[in-house]
Amino acid sequence: MATNSSLTKDLKNNEVQKVDPNTLGIKALMETPTMQNKFKSVLKDKSSGFTSSVLNLVNNNTYLSQAEPMSILTSAMIAATLDLPIDKNLGFAWLVPFRDWKDGNKQKAQFQLGYKGYIQLALRTGQYKNINATQVYEGEIRNWDRFTEEYERGERVSDKVVGYLGYFEMTNGFKKTVYWTKDQIEEHRIRFSKAKDKRALTGVWKDNYDAMAVKTVLRNLLGKWGILSIEMQKAQSVDGTSPEEVDDAGNPIDITDNVSESNDDQQQEEPKKVESKEETSKKTSNKKETKKSETSSKKEDTDSTDIINDYKEYADSQK
Secondary structure, three states: OOOHHHHHHHHHHHOOOOOOHHHOOHHHHHOOHHHHHHHHHHHHHHHHHHHHHHHHHHHOOHHHHOOOHHHHHHHHHHHHHOOOOOOOOOOOEEEEEEEEHHHOOEEEEEEEEOHHHHHHHHHHOOOEEEEEEEEEEOOOEEEEEOOOOEEEEOOOOOOOEEEEEEEEEEOOOOEEEEEEEHHHHHHHHHHHOOOOOOOOOOHHHHHOHHHHHHHHHHHHHHHHHOOOOHHHHHHHHHHOOOOOOOOOOOOOEOOHHHHHHHHHHHHHHOOOOOOOHHHHHHHHHHHHHHHHHHHHHHHHOOHHHHHHHOHHHHHHHOO
């Protein structure tokens, strides 16, 4: 699988002179023939410009330059497979540095999809005629009916943000509008906050509240009502590794609890039970069939697809 470990293995095995990735910086890693070929296989003629943008981003970000090079490389490959630029001024995708307190306080990088990235991937499907997500100011919406999604348009009376709205119209005529009040956004933020004080504004919610709120509504809108291409589904899966603690400004934050909590929850929700011989036999048979199916499927997957699908596994392995 084309995760951090598999990329490391490729580097060690494929170079003319055996390379230990752990001893190389990000520039040296990017210049190895193995990595150059991987980026070319995904981006074709755009690979040179993309790798240069990665190096420029790292060189101009003190925190990111301190992150483990292989984590930067893996995150950059995720962006490459989605064909999204990582220029933080554009806001499509980010390489976000964070401190992993459970792994010796190491600085690492992870891929993060911006709300503009969601819009870009949606437009690529060719199924959306219009799509938008934005904050709503006091007075702009009156008498919102969540059942019929009808409301009266009003005039903005102040700079106070009272909610967030997402909307799309598809080429087949289907329309959908989602509106979340500020209170609903806060309820969502607090519910998924991993900070000790859940009500405290920290990280990106403190510095870029509106951007995170817009992204929250947009993800809900597209994930629940939109047409998701395979590319969009994979992007949502990758972005979901740590949806609530992301600093779009590029500042390091602690997302260790976000990475590990999903596994902890699964362990609590799936208690062990005593199985009969028949159940055990049936499960064994099913596993064999599943393994055969997975083996056949993997032969058809490209390296770029593997990277997307296995990113969660990589994030979990870094606990």
